[in-house]
Amino acid sequence: MTLRVGLIGAGAMGAGHATTLATGVPAARVVAVHDPDAGRAEAVAGPLGARPAATPGELIADADAVIVASPDFTHADLVLACLAAGRPVLCEKPLAETAADARKIVEAEQAGGRRLVQVGFMRRYDPGYLALKAVLAAGVAGEPLIVHNVHRNPVNHTSVSDAGIVTGSMIHELDVVPWLLDTEVTSIRIESPRLTGVKDPQLAWLRLASGAMATIEVFVNAGYGYDVRCEVVGSRGTAQLPARPGVVTSVDGATGTPVGRDFVAHFTDAYRAELTRWAAAAADGTAEGPSAWDGYVANAVAEAGIASLASGTTQPVAPGDRPAFYR
Amino acid sequence: MTLRVGLIGAGAMGAGHATTLATGVPAARVVAVHDPDAGRAEAVAGPLGARPAATPGELIADADAVIVASPDFTHADLVLACLAAGRPVLCEKPLAETAADARKIVEAEQAGGRRLVQVGFMRRYDPGYLALKAVLAAGVAGEPLIVHNVHRNPVNHTSVSDAGIVTGSMIHELDVVPWLLDTEVTSIRIESPRLTGVKDPQLAWLRLASGAMATIEVFVNAGYGYDVRCEVVGSRGTAQLPARPGVVTSVDGATGTPVGRDFVAHFTDAYRAELTRWAAAAADGTAEGPSAWDGYVANAVAEAGIASLASGTTQPVAPGDRPAFYR
């Protein structure tokens, strides 16, 4: 039985998920697409043999499971609607615009008694991050003490405010670092060399419940390309995310390799794995991987980070204890 | 319409193709599996919801298209049977055990008037080789003069004779080098440092119609891992196949990264792309990419190479002109 998927949001992210499902995930197919821009919905739906859906509600009612890839401000309500209808849902990050809204989803899902929500933190499915996590779990680097992260985009048209850079870009590190070390963030401090205008790049320090610290550089207008790095420094040594070189050329007095510009291409294996695993869980009427709780916590850390950036002070992060439901 | 695929051969290669189709190629599914070892056929067929087929003939008759992943000595006859039945067929390399047998397939396919045969030279679908070919085509390195190739396995249980190393392993380079440079091999010389026992490693020199030369090292018992490299030296500079590093660790006085042992894992993207493209062509009742002619030429070059290795002389390669049918 192929999972019948309804897709909400036919922008770049939604279209990317549609393509990934159609070309790389045999277990699922998109049957309906909703977008406020009906032409855009049609453009994605047509080549897939799917139908445009006039409203999210109609789409949710009909599909076996739902992907939410619409603008951030719509996420929380759409996920709540999926929960109300009992539909497994993959929601792009962030889960909500505020921790308070994300918390409502956590409560609603628990009330329903079954995990239905998966948040689109696709790095948890990236072969590189998984290999890094396995190396750490094997103790190769000893006890993790510091995690250095770099996250650069060539140019960014969506993360255009101080807060937007945190919730739209840094949130990936805010989720993936505690996941890597199997711990929680306890405080955050963000500063920027930019004292006027948009604060880009940003530098963050996290403290983690395990005792480790993390550094994060996010630079959404770094110019040269899309570049994601992670090095964990432990008591015995270090472990780094695999590099992703292209063809190496030696010409004109230099040896070099291209750096891509596109995060979708960079994480293409991660997206395919994420959708494959989600489709399998959704077919069983549930979800797996990054949960609504994880989405809520990431929102809480991001909010503390935004407060830190505005105030110049280190901010504690205390989202409360992880419910047994999410362990 | 999903392509209904019959799989002949349920060994490592056949099982790998079955898994790739089931998990990564929505456009096709395996419906029947034949293997002389019925238990092995059942083991592959069962989890896919496919049926074991008692004979290749029965399987060919029923399927939309066929994958031949059985032992090398069976390839030619099975492909001829597919041609007789008008079935698109993906045949693992080598196409035949001898150039003469491969030539029969070329004749039969031309007689049928339509391309049905695709040979499993999956490197032509590898993102790395494709990127390298694009860089060369763009003229970045100038006029190609030399292609250096390295092809190492940790240990090899199937290429166990001097000739077997050529037809089972080096044949990948014998196909991919002229493809990269869009030319033909005109002579080959193979020597080995090993003067007694199995001649492993082997060193080859190719001359190409374009005027370039190629060097090939094949070492099927290199011990440390599976390693494939290619560097094209041109009149303006060089271009190299992308490297494939894993997690980089710095511990105990050394910085390092794992080297895999498994050629299927190394070329997993290539196999998926190969099968995706083949399924699309087969659905149209035809084939694409490496043709029966390419398979025949590779056999001819390999035969000349084996003669060179035995005689200590450079051997010309003259398979005849590529028929218009295959241009």
Added chain:
Amino acid sequence: MTLRVGLIGAGAMGAGHATTLATGVPAARVVAVHDPDAGRAEAVAGPLGARPAATPGELIADADAVIVASPDFTHADLVLACLAAGRPVLCEKPLAETAADARKIVEAEQAGGRRLVQVGFMRRYDPGYLALKAVLAAGVAGEPLIVHNVHRNPVNHTSVSDAGIVTGSMIHELDVVPWLLDTEVTSIRIESPRLTGVKDPQLAWLRLASGAMATIEVFVNAGYGYDVRCEVVGSRGTAQLPARPGVVTSVDGATGTPVGRDFVAHFTDAYRAELTRWAAAAADGTAEGPSAWDGYVANAVAEAGIASLASGTTQPVAPGDRPAFYR
């Protein structure tokens, strides 16, 4: 005329300088060695054909120029003695134990009217750092915004306190970062993941007068080896200190290269260039490169850093304006 050098301190650093002069710097030779441990002085002096000197004063009186490589607490007084005698002096870092003591040297040197003091910040002579500075000066990376620094030792027996790690190890970065960007440090914040025991590793954030920020990780017991990295992130891209790989081996499923354990071996070219340049300046009766002012400023930044680490607050750095004498 070969410069006649007196060496104070026959420990590892002093012996290293003696060897470098004897084997790589034709323009200078060690004629006298003082060490409170007379046997150690003799051991260094003997093979060089130099004589042991009973007191620093006697040595200073006789030599053309002096190298101070004795324990940190002796530096300031010895440099003042050299100034009093009008001797060019190369003083190992730190110039003094406190900024106040370093300031006295600055005042004394200015009173003498001529630069005589060079501080042993040898990274300024390292071919890698010089190449990085040249790339930045050429504008390749655009306007520098962030400088990421890593400084790891395998194990450290001399930097054994929270403050000692700052003045003994991090001080290299505290000097080299503003030198790289041709600016000054305006504030510093240091934290550590270690909340009990010696605070190692340490993480620092600097703000610089140019508007850039810098991150520094110092980890003096990192276990795996001696590792120094520096990446400058600018508005157009990034530039990194050259790597220093050794022989690359591929064995047993991994490709790797050794990481050295010895900072002297790592910076051997830097030390030789430092001594060569110092000898040339000293032969002219003066000094060049890192000045007493630079040494004083590094002490001031280090003191602020130590205060930050103890207090948990960001500390301003305000050493005063650079005197015209030192421009």
Added chain:
Amino acid sequence: MTLRVGLIGAGAMGAGHATTLATGVPAARVVAVHDPDAGRAEAVAGPLGARPAATPGELIADADAVIVASPDFTHADLVLACLAAGRPVLCEKPLAETAADARKIVEAEQAGGRRLVQVGFMRRYDPGYLALKAVLAAGVAGEPLIVHNVHRNPVNHTSVSDAGIVTGSMIHELDVVPWLLDTEVTSIRIESPRLTGVKDPQLAWLRLASGAMATIEVFVNAGYGYDVRCEVVGSRGTAQLPARPGVVTSVDGATGTPVGRDFVAHFTDAYRAELTRWAAAAADGTAEGPSAWDGYVANAVAEAGIASLASGTTQPVAPGDRPAFYR
């Protein structure tokens, strides 16, 4: 006692040696320089405080030891003159233009009863090659089976004939490969993709007495830079010469590092070590490292290679047994 060196030849190579001695080798100094172009001799001699010498004979008579860095055709006679005068001599490669001439030097030196000749195969002093040799000697890669060599210049104005490329450039590999494996060359085959004009690049295969083979690519007009690589493939794994990266920049969609154009800069540490070791041996009235016998053997291998390139056949190399004098 500083060794008083006479330098014959004030071209790029001679001037380079003069600078290396003056700036990096305290144990020796150039006292006289001869060049048929008196102005050029003066230009090198002047800044060193050395005197121009009117004839080689006068220079040889006066100096403690001699460096021969004049054109290749003069080497053999000048070395014989040094032997006649009992002077230690460092002769740039090749030792002679022909193996027969080199053999005369071997005979003359043996007749004198003492090693006086060192040939300028500076790679034997390169830290990278020495580290590679140590790794091999430790058995890390197992039994060496293949040595892959690459030797590229950006452009070459001196190796301008088929034979000149062998004796002027490839000769470095012809010496260093058997030295690395502690064996001898037994046959050589050279071909080129270029069938008309100057045969550049050239590909060589060596067979060695140990049973190993070697491949060599020499390309003296490779355009992009000066690049020297060596990988030894053994029965357990491989070992490669260290790479020499510069500053790594990430700008404009690419990450890269410069490739130098200058072989003197590339091997600067090797030249300094070579001269340091030579000066020490010469001060003892003898020589060390690459001997006249090694120079003769390299000439013999080169001659066989040139014959191979012209004839299209593999050529045996049989210089005779190494005399006890040279063991």
